[in-house]
Amino acid sequence: CPFDAIEETHSAINQVIEKLADPKTTVVGIIAPAVRVAIGEEFGMKPGSLVTGEMYGAMHKGGFRVFDCNFSADLTIMEEGSELIHRVHASAKGEAFEGKLPQFTSCCPAWVRMVENQYPALIPHLSTAKSPQQMSGTVAKTYGTEIYDTDANDIFTVSVMPCTAKKMEASREEFNDAWEWNIENGKSSGASYQDVDVVLTTKELAQLFKLLQIDLSQVAPAKGDSLFADYSGAATIFGNTGGVMEAALRTAHKVLTDEELATLEYTPVRGLEGVKEASVTLFDKHLNQEITLNVAVVHDMAKNIAPIVNEVLAGTSKYHFIEVMNCPGGCVNGAGQPVRGEGTSWMNRA
Numbered sequence: 001c002p003f004d005a006i007e008e009t010h011s012a013i014n015q016v017i018e019k020l021a022d023p024k025t026t027v028v029g030i031i032a033p034a035v036r037v038a039i040g041e042e043f044g045m046k047p048g049s050l051v052t053g054e055m056y057g058a059m060h061k062g063g064f065r066v067f068d069c070n071f072s073a074d075l076t077i078m079e080e081g082s083e084l085i086h087r088v089h090a091s092a093k094g095e096a097f098e099g100k101l102p103q104f105t106s107c108c109p110a111w112v113r114m115v116e117n118q119y120p121a122l123i124p125h126l127s128t129a130k131s132p133q134q135m136s137g138t139v140a141k142t143y144g145t146e147i148y149d150t151d152a153n154d155i156f157t158v159s160v161m162p163c164t165a166k167k168m169e170a171s172r173e174e175f176n177d178a179w180e181w182n183i184e185n186g187k188s189s190g191a192s193y194q195d196v197d198v199v200l201t202t203k204e205l206a207q208l209f210k211l212l213q214i215d216l217s218q219v220a221p222a223k224g225d226s227l228f229a230d231y232s233g234a235a236t237i238f239g240n241t242g243g244v245m246e247a248a249l250r251t252a253h254k255v256l257t258d259e260e261l262a263t264l265e266y267t268p269v270r271g272l273e274g275v276k277e278a279s280v281t282l283f284d285k286h287l288n289q290e291i292t293l294n295v296a297v298v299h300d301m302a303k304n305i306a307p308i309v310n311e312v313l314a315g316t317s318k319y320h321f322i323e324v325m326n327c328p329g330g331c332v333n334g335a336g337q338p339v340r341g342e343g344t345s346w347m348n349r350a
């Protein structure tokens with residue numbers, strides 16, 4: 001392979017095997033929502049089978065502690081929803097605030113990298129919330145020291161994602177516990193450990209199970225082994241396009257009105273492929289007035305993002321919150337998922 005991708009895959013899997021064999025190390029497997037509907041097919045199971053319990057069982061058999069990334073998807077939703085409320089309130093009161101409207105989601109590293117490279121003026125629009133992967137790593141190596149009764153340096157976090165871009169995200173210097181940006185010289189202050197040590201794709205986890213002689217189709221379903229495997233229904237829709245938006249909006253609605261949001265009705269944006277929008281009008285008890293939140297969801301980013309971004313840059317966007325996902329249909333169709341047969345797509349059945 002000219003880009004050493006095969007070499008890197010072997011090295012990541014070997015590193016995990018080494019850590020699993022080390023009795024001093026607690027190896028924490030962080031499982032993303034989109035992985036559990038795809039990995040079963042690698043073991044001859046029906047395409048689209050939901051194998052959460054079997055994955056927990058297989059991870060335990062391999063020596064992992066289980067950290068369900070849905071737990072931290074809930075944390076991301078709370079952070080992004082609260083941040084949106086803060087930005088909307090500051091804007092309504094005419095107060096100065098750090099972030100700008102519309103707020104863009106920040107959980108897709110391919111989108112974040114596109115903003116940094118091509119649209120740096122949009123950086124203040126990005127949510128400051130870490131992605132669920134990065135929140136998982138942080139929580140596992142901080143609060144996790146109590147749960148696992150060990151030192152952060154003896155915890156090795158292995159994130160399993162549908163996504164190859166998540167490898168780049170995990171290696172960013174901001175996601176090191178000792179990272180501290182030095183405004184004077186623009187350099188980081190040093191390093192101790194990364195929040196996420198290794199990222200495996202869905203396909204790579206299947207390879208690892210096979211090397212460990214674990215047949216997922218024969219493993220009895222198991223339950224999570226700590227609070228880190230608990231999550232709400234909102235977190236489970238994170239892997240689909242529109243899932244992050246809907247979950248964050250539901251949180252914001254509940255905080256602002258004390259009531260649940262009714263079904264969110266999206267409509268396709270006329271003339272734009274891969275973009276849909278919705279509006280929610282609610283009585284904001286904190287502002288004591290009715291407000292309308294306009295939101296948009298974009299997927300298949302390279303093809304569809306330009307008109308949305310151009311409106312924001314021109315100051316003519318009507319939206320308050322915009323979700324952007326690089327892959328068509330969202331993370332369920334990420335580049336780390338098993339390759340599907342012609343004419344099929346994860347998004348059709350997720």
Ligand code: SF4
Pocket residue numbers: 107108109110111162163164165166325326327330331332333334335
């Ligand atoms: Fe990764 Fe694609 Fe999901 Fe973005 S949309 S996080 S690139 S799988």
